Amino acid sequence: MNNGMGRQRSHHQRQYSSSDNSNGMFLENGRWLQSAGLQHLQNNNSSSSSIPPLQDYNFYGGGGGGGGEQALRMYRNAQSSFNRGNEYYSEPTTPPVSSRPSSQRKNGEDSSNDFSPGLLDLHSFDTELLPELQAPGLYDGSSLFHPVRGRSFDDSDPYISSNKQTGRAPGLPDNNFLKSFAADKEKTSSVAKIKVVVRKRPLNKKELAKNEEDIIDTHSNSLTVHDTKLKVDLTEYVEKHEFVFDAVLNEEVSNDEVYRETVEPIVPIIFQRVKATCFAYGQTGSGKTYTMKPLPLKASRDILRLMHHTYRSQGFQLFVSFFEIYGGKLFDLLSDRKKLCMREDGKQQVCIVGLQEYKVSDVETIKDLIEKGNASRSTGTTGANEESSRSHAILQLAIKRSVDSNESKPPRLVGKLSFIDLAGSERGADTTDNDKQTRMEGAEINKSLLALKECIRALDNDKSHIPFRGSKLTEVLRDSFVGNSRTVMISCISPSSGSCEHTLNTLRYADRVKSLSKGNTSKKDVVSSALNLKESTTVPLSSVLPVASVFEDDANDAWAEQDERGEFDASEEESFEQEKPIWENGKLEPCNLSISEDKIQKPNGQTKWKGYAKN
Numbered sequence: 001m002n003n004g005m006g007r008q009r010s011h012h013q014r015q016y017s018s019s020d021n022s023n024g025m026f027l028e029n030g031r032w033l034q035s036a037g038l039q040h041l042q043n044n045n046s047s048s049s050s051i052p053p054l055q056d057y058n059f060y061g062g063g064g065g066g067g068g069e070q071a072l073r074m075y076r077n078a079q080s081s082f083n084r085g086n087e088y089y090s091e092p093t094t095p096p097v098s099s100r101p102s103s104q105r106k107n108g109e110d111s112s113n114d115f116s117p118g119l120l121d122l123h124s125f126d127t128e129l130l131p132e133l134q135a136p137g138l139y140d141g142s143s144l145f146h147p148v149r150g151r152s153f154d155d156s157d158p159y160i161s162s163n164k165q166t167g168r169a170p171g172l173p174d175n176n177f178l179k180s181f182a183a184d185k186e187k188t189s190s191v192a193k194i195k196v197v198v199r200k201r202p203l204n205k206k207e208l209a210k211n212e213e214d215i216i217d218t219h220s221n222s223l224t225v226h227d228t229k230l231k232v233d234l235t236e237y238v239e240k241h242e243f244v245f246d247a248v249l250n251e252e253v254s255n256d257e258v259y260r261e262t263v264e265p266i267v268p269i270i271f272q273r274v275k276a277t278c279f280a281y282g283q284t285g286s287g288k289t290y291t292m293k294p295l296p297l298k299a300s301r302d303i304l305r306l307m308h309h310t311y312r313s314q315g316f317q318l319f320v321s322f323f324e325i326y327g328g329k330l331f332d333l334l335s336d337r338k339k340l341c342m343r344e345d346g347k348q349q350v351c352i353v354g355l356q357e358y359k360v361s362d363v364e365t366i367k368d369l370i371e372k373g374n375a376s377r378s379t380g381t382t383g384a385n386e387e388s389s390r391s392h393a394i395l396q397l398a399i400k401r402s403v404d405s406n407e408s409k410p411p412r413l414v415g416k417l418s419f420i421d422l423a424g425s426e427r428g429a430d431t432t433d434n435d436k437q438t439r440m441e442g443a444e445i446n447k448s449l450l451a452l453k454e455c456i457r458a459l460d461n462d463k464s465h466i467p468f469r470g471s472k473l474t475e476v477l478r479d480s481f482v483g484n485s486r487t488v489m490i491s492c493i494s495p496s497s498g499s500c501e502h503t504l505n506t507l508r509y510a511d512r513v514k515s516l517s518k519g520n521t522s523k524k525d526v527v528s529s530a531l532n533l534k535e536s537t538t539v540p541l542s543s544v545l546p547v548a549s550v551f552e553d554d555a556n557d558a559w560a561e562q563d564e565r566g567e568f569d570a571s572e573e574e575s576f577e578q579e580k581p582i583w584e585n586g587k588l589e590p591c592n593l594s595i596s597e598d599k600i601q602k603p604n605g606q607t608k609w610k611g612y613a614k615n
């Protein structure tokens with residue numbers, strides 16, 4: 001865990017930083033905001049930035065003629081130019097977090113412009129999705145341009161109000177709106193249920209100092225692990241393991257690209273009654289927190305953009321909650337680590353009683369909340385990571401809407417996007433120099449990760465009973481795997497030879513999750529396992545020859561291919577299916593893989609393996 005806000009780095013101490021350490025938090029903001037590509041948010045006084053004129057990019061493909069992809073590209077272009085201009089939506093009427101200490105907040109405050117926490121409980125219907133997205137007159141077009149009754153989001157939106165002044169009707173032209181709504185529905189069904197992405201981090205200083213080698217070769221959506229082993233006669237040989245995923249991101253990929261590949265495609269479908277989850281899995285120190293930390297802020301920025309633009313006048317509201325599971329118990333990270341209870345209602349929906357939800361309408365407030373939550377997380381030092389997450393942290397962005405535009409009733413959940421930064425998993429061997437509490441934490445963490453694996457296995461085997469109750473983590477994750485849900489798993493791996501065993505475990509785990517994907521047949525599973533079996537080939541280390549480094553060039557080539565990948569949709573699932581015969585027919589068939597390997601030594605001690613066929 002690398003969120004050092006307001007935290008001391010004393011060994012074996014759990015730090016529960018209080019949220020009032022805002023100065024430290026803001027000082028540290030810059031570092032991770034930069035990694036999130038949101039450095040413009042660093043200046044807390046920047047809320048006066050002017051709002052750029054927005055055009056209707058018909059984000060969901062309205063306009064016909066394959067407009068979906070084009071619209072998405074235009075939207076992305078708009079986003080990047082928007083970001084380059086260091087501008088973002090802000091709600092000047094929303095007080096910053098720091099001005100409203102939790103002690104002064106009253107539960108149930110319900111001003112749409114207030115930074116108002118709400119309590120999640122069993123009676124608020126929060127866990128049940130709004131049955132159908134019903135914009136008034138949506139399909140008959142009769143009242144498309146009638147603003148919803150009561151206070152809707154755009155009432156306080158400076159951009160929208162300026163539109164009103166210029167006489168432009170709120171809402172999109174009806175044809176486009178209807179088309180885009182229909183396209184939304186299509187879009188929802190076209191996004192794959194489970195997407196598994198692997199991210200390889202660079203070798204760190206410790207690994208370089210130990211002369212550990214980079215044993216992972218990445219391609220566009222596959223990777224090879226070069227596992228050096230010893231025979232009984234102590235001669236070394238290399239075993240190669242090939243894996244195929246939806247995407248493989250190498251050490252040169254930025255957090256922005258990670259977002260584009262993983263979360264960005266699922267943001268729009270949250271408005272279509274979908275619960276989506278993005279979680280990072282991997283050994284301690286593999287980069288889970290580094291990967292997960294920027295994602296919620298980027299996602300909220302896009303959600304707010306959609307709320308302000310595509311879905312304006314629809315009465316959507318965004319709520320943020322942030323809690324952690326530590327030692328099998330739940331703590332509210334936005335409410336002074338208040339202990340929470342998890343309950344199941346009659347419909348087997350999991351409710352977290354007492355969890356504070358904050359209604360938010362600008363990126364700045366969300367940033368402050370995320371900072372506050374991160375500063376309250378439990379971290380500790382393990383043998384493998386100085387700032388290791390000792391908890392599973394769950395940040396949820398919930399989109400809600402008032403029923404029948406009736407503001408007196410609590411808003412109902414439309415969709416939800418959950419981000420889970422899983423605690424680092426450790427082997428017993430890694431814990432030898434840790435104290436008892438750290439070891440017990442490790443055991444608890446391993447238990448929940450094991451429970452997660454059991455659930456995945458049960459789902460994989462179409463078992464009628466899924467052991468979600470095996471841990472708090474799996475109870476929380478339950479709606480990620482069942483019903484109208486989408487899951488993105490980011491498997492983080494270290495490239496170093498010293499982590500080979502962990503890396504293989506992570507990749508096998510990810511392979512297992514991938515096999516849950518919609519449309520995966522047993523045939524595919526067989527192919528998949530056969531694939532990895534066939535491609536585990538051995539090469540004597542004596543054949544390894546040190547030659548000049550071509551590492552940089554190769555990596556760049558690989559990433560030119562990666563960059564050209566379009567948005568993630570069902571066709572990716574299909575292409576995954578379609579790629580199988582290619583694999584079987586020899587593009588990466590065993591003969592290609594068993595050709596002798598050249599091990600190329602880089603000046604910095606990294607190694608580039610060559611000799612496989614690129615796909």
Ligand SMILES: Nc1ncnc2c1ncn2[C@@H]1O[C@H](COP(=O)(O)OP(=O)(O)OP(=O)(O)O)[C@@H](O)[C@H]1O
Pocket residue numbers: 001002200201202204251282283284285286287288289290291382385387388389390422423424425492
């Ligand atoms: N892709 C990356 N590029 C550069 N540095 C990275 C990358 N991934 C991780 N790191 C660095 O590696 C270190 C460990 O990363 P991080 O804390 O995210 O690991 P973790 O998997 O969350 O560990 P734990 O499970 O113990 O919390 C951090 O210093 C982080 O900055």
